[in-house]
Amino acid sequence: MKLIIATIKPFKLEAVHEALTSAGATGMMVTEIKGYGAQSGHTEIYRGAEYAVNFVPKVRIELVVADALAETIISTIEATAKTGKIGDGKIFVLNVEEAVRVRTGETGADAI
Amino acid sequence: MNSLIKTSGLGLIATTLPVATFAQDVSAAVPSEVSYILTTILFLIGGFLVFFMACGFAMLEAGLVRSKNVTMQLTKNMGLFGLACIFYYLVGFNLMYPGDAWVVPNLLGSFSPTVLEAVGLSAADADLSYATVGSDFFFQLMFCAATASIVSGAVAERIKLWPFLIFTVILTALIYPIQASWKWGGGFLDQAGFLDFAGSTVVHSVGGWAALAGALILGARIGKYKDGKVIPMVASNLPLATLGTFILWLGWFGFNGGSQLAMGSVGDVADISRIFVNTNAAAAAGAIAAMILTQVIYKKPDLTMILNGALAGLVSITAEPLTPSIGAASIIGAIGGAIVVFGVPFLDRLKIDDVVGAIPVHLFCGIWGTIAVVFTNDEASLGTQLYSIMVVGIFTFVLSGIVWYILKHTMGIRVTEEEEVTGLDQTELGMEAYHIQA
Numbered sequence: 001m002k003l004i005i006a007t008i009k010p011f012k013l014e015a016v017h018e019a020l021t022s023a024g025a026t027g028m029m030v031t032e033i034k035g036y037g038a039q040s041g042h043t044e045i046y047r048g049a050e051y052a053v054n055f056v057p058k059v060r061i062e063l064v065v066a067d068a069l070a071e072t073i074i075s076t077i078e079a080t081a082k083t084g085k086i087g088d089g090k091i092f093v094l095n096v097e098e099a100v101r102v103r104t105g106e107t108g109a110d111a112i
Numbered sequence: 113m114n115s116l117i118k119t120s121g122l123g124l125i126a127t128t129l130p131v132a133t134f135a136q137d138v139s140a141a142v143p144s145e146v147s148y149i150l151t152t153i154l155f156l157i158g159g160f161l162v163f164f165m166a167c168g169f170a171m172l173e174a175g176l177v178r179s180k181n182v183t184m185q186l187t188k189n190m191g192l193f194g195l196a197c198i199f200y201y202l203v204g205f206n207l208m209y210p211g212d213a214w215v216v217p218n219l220l221g222s223f224s225p226t227v228l229e230a231v232g233l234s235a236a237d238a239d240l241s242y243a244t245v246g247s248d249f250f251f252q253l254m255f256c257a258a259t260a261s262i263v264s265g266a267v268a269e270r271i272k273l274w275p276f277l278i279f280t281v282i283l284t285a286l287i288y289p290i291q292a293s294w295k296w297g298g299g300f301l302d303q304a305g306f307l308d309f310a311g312s313t314v315v316h317s318v319g320g321w322a323a324l325a326g327a328l329i330l331g332a333r334i335g336k337y338k339d340g341k342v343i344p345m346v347a348s349n350l351p352l353a354t355l356g357t358f359i360l361w362l363g364w365f366g367f368n369g370g371s372q373l374a375m376g377s378v379g380d381v382a383d384i385s386r387i388f389v390n391t392n393a394a395a396a397a398g399a400i401a402a403m404i405l406t407q408v409i410y411k412k413p414d415l416t417m418i419l420n421g422a423l424a425g426l427v428s429i430t431a432e433p434l435t436p437s438i439g440a441a442s443i444i445g446a447i448g449g450a451i452v453v454f455g456v457p458f459l460d461r462l463k464i465d466d467v468v469g470a471i472p473v474h475l476f477c478g479i480w481g482t483i484a485v486v487f488t489n490d491e492a493s494l495g496t497q498l499y500s501i502m503v504v505g506i507f508t509f510v511l512s513g514i515v516w517y518i519l520k521h522t523m524g525i526r527v528t529e530e531e532e533v534t535g536l537d538q539t540e541l542g543m544e545a546y547h548i549q550a
Contacts, residue, residue, distance in 0.1 A: 045414065046344035046416070047417060047456050047457070048410070048417075049342035049343070049457065
């Protein structure tokens with residue numbers, strides 16, 4: 001099993017959600033976050049005074065999927081969230097040791 | 113023309129406006145009792161419109177402060193309005209309109225509470241040339257309260273509640289009525305030929321001067337100016353600020369229109385109509401000027417500046433909303449909008465922290481509007497306008513400064529650093545405006 005963590009532009013959430021559902025993802029966790037990477041924030045002006053916006057709003061998606069599905073999910077996120085401009089986000093992939101479905105006690109890939 | 117010296121006002125209309133001259137002939141045909149009733153209605157309607165400006169100020173300020181200080185800002189607005197009502201009744205009204213009862217002729221009016229007419233006044237006992245005392249008092253009271261409202265926005269987010277309210281008492285009982293008597297009570301500025309129709313100077317710049325003195329003595333909010341840079345403290349609720357601005361805009365029709373002080377003739381209603389149109393045009397032009405300028409200078413329109421721009425247009429047209437054409441009123445308003453766009457960062461460069469832009473809007477544009485009278489009204493003299501701006505300015509700024517200074521060194525006017533950072537809602541009131549419940 002793999003845990004896929006993707007940070008994407010907030011306006012891409014709906015498109016990514018739909019594409020992942022079509023690609024076979026059965027669930028995901030979504031969090032509104034702020035942060036920066038290569039984009040490293042930008043400046044805004046309020047009443048004539050310039051100020052730095054260091055932390056840019058992003059959406060973090062987390063999915064746990066079976067190993068076989070991981071490549072599809074990653075490429076789907078990459079293709080859907082991409083605008084080609086700075087700030088498109090990143091995808092991280094981690095190994096997952098175990099998963100348990102609380103209702104039934106199923107474990108491993110069956111619990112996803 | 114917000115003055116008891118109405119004859120000079122009528123003379124002005126007769127000499128400058130052919131339409132109004134015709135109207136004066138017609139007015140002779142209106143029974144004086146009817147004219148008395150109509151003017152009273154004008155004051156009552158104008159009065160409740162200006163009353164609503166208190167709501168406008170409260171919403172504007174609640175929207176422009178940070179969310180941790182919203183309850184306090186609303187509390188101050190309720191407090192200052194209530195106190196203005198009490199002290200304008202106890203002292204202000206007769207100090208401002210002493211009639212023949214000046215303590216010092218043309219300089220200092222009389223100290224006495226307001227007394228209304230008898231219940232069920234008969235026409236024989238009424239001064240049919242004007243309006244009821246009750247309606248006049250009600251209308252003028254609202255102007256006094258508006259002056260106090262101007263101050264609260266500038267000193268927001270760091271001033272203690274009670275010292276602020278004590279200042280409001282001094283402002284509404286003494287400072288405002290005394291200087292207003294010089295013009296609208298028929299005092300020495302009126303006799304010098306000073307023209308201020310509805311109060312660009314008498315109301316708005318007075319509020320602005322008092323706010324400037326307060327902001328200077330109080331100092332900037334913690335963290336506002338750091339390492340030579342201005343750190344923005346972003347508004348908490350722009351829908352409220354926008355609602356407040358539109359409410360003020362609405363109230364201004366009563367503010368300027370009611371200041372015609374007469375509705376008993378064709379000439380008067382024609383003039384009131386002109387005033388409504390010009391007031392509206394100036395506000396619209398001020399908003400658009402600010403929108404275009406912020407787009408050009410900062411590459412994005414700044415809504416808070418657009419709101420200030422509309423109010424700047426309104427303040428600018430207030431000294432003379434009658435004589436300009438719609439085009440001239442629009443230009444006067446647009447210049448007001450521009451003054452605000454440059455005035456806000458100008459104050460920041462001087463490290464004068466004015467939370468809602470009250471000083472650029474009410475002081476800078478109040479001065480501009482008072483000067484602008486000379487462009488459309490042949491009766492006005494630039495020298496007299498400038499002289500009056502300075503007299504009122506020095507009086508208000510010095511006296512306000514003394515009061516703020518005394519308050520600072522007796523009870524203290526500023527909350528502690530911890531209270532300011534945590535927010536006045538929690539620390540001074542224990543009540544938050546936007547309570548998040550799990």
